Amino acid sequence: MALPDHPHASAGASALSQPAAAPAVALGGLDITFHLEGGQRYQAVTGIDLSVTAGEFVSVVGPTGCGKSTLLNAAAGLLTPSSGTVTIFGEALSGLNRRAGYLFQADALMPWKTALDNVKVALEPMGVSDAEADKRARDWLARVGLRAFVDRYPHMLSGGQRKRVALAQVLIRNPEILLMD
Ligand SMILES: Nc1ncnc2c1ncn2[C@@H]1O[C@H](COP(=O)(O)OP(=O)(O)O)[C@@H](O)[C@H]1O
Numbered sequence: 001m002a003l004p005d006h007p008h009a010s011a012g013a014s015a016l017s018q019p020a021a022a023p024a025v026a027l028g029g030l031d032i033t034f035h036l037e038g039g040q041r042y043q044a045v046t047g048i049d050l051s052v053t054a055g056e057f058v059s060v061v062g063p064t065g066c067g068k069s070t071l072l073n074a075a076a077g078l079l080t081p082s083s084g085t086v087t088i089f090g091e092a093l094s095g096l097n098r099r100a101g102y103l104f105q106a107d108a109l110m111p112w113k114t115a116l117d118n119v120k121v122a123l124e125p126m127g128v129s130d131a132e133a134d135k136r137a138r139d140w141l142a143r144v145g146l147r148a149f150v151d152r153y154p155h156m157l158s159g160g161q162r163k164r165v166a167l168a169q170v171l172i173r174n175p176e177i178l179l180m181d
């Protein structure tokens with residue numbers, strides 16, 4: 001860490017006086033096995049160790065079926081690993097990861113709601129007034145290039161436009177961790 005304004009501070013000294021911040025997401029020895037019909041099992045991921053610090057951007061690259069979505073589902077708290085640990089900012093994850101926003105691989109918009117209402121709904125649990133939610137949702141839709149499409153239903157949007165609505169839906173909540181499949 002460079003501290004140009006403080007000539008007497010050194011990276012070594014600050015490292016000694018301050019404990020290292022816990023990673024935003026840490027996966028340790030993660031195994032995930034799916035139970036199939038007929039008693040069969042399928043081990044989707046084995047022995048995954050991954051640590052992502054705050055401010056870091058990490059891409060997981062691999063062929064179809066190698067377990068990328070499975071790992072994200074575990075980090076989001078949507079599935080419980082068969083063994084290993086999921087730690088979020090130093091705390092063992094139990095249940096949904098409420099510090100993360102998750103952009104799903106599959107379309108997850110509500111088909112009966114317009115783009116605007118799909119984005120507004122993300123603020124519902126946060127107790128934001130309807131007028132404020134409307135304003136913020138319009139702002140986010142404009143930021144993802146959909147100012148002219150706020151009143152469209154998902155089936156009236158292209159695949160890429162639907163993805164951008166979903167992105168606005170995640171970003172409007174200002175999550176500390178962004179999981180993007
Ligand atoms: N619910 C499930 N039940 C059984 N097998 C699953 C389930 N979800 C995923 N799998 C299998 O686990 C592997 C990893 O899937 P996934 O994480 O979706 O892969 P990808 O890297 O393409 O995102 C695949 O072989 C898939 O068939």
Ligand SMILES: [Mg+2]
Nearest residue numbers: 068069105181
């Ligand atoms: Mg996938």
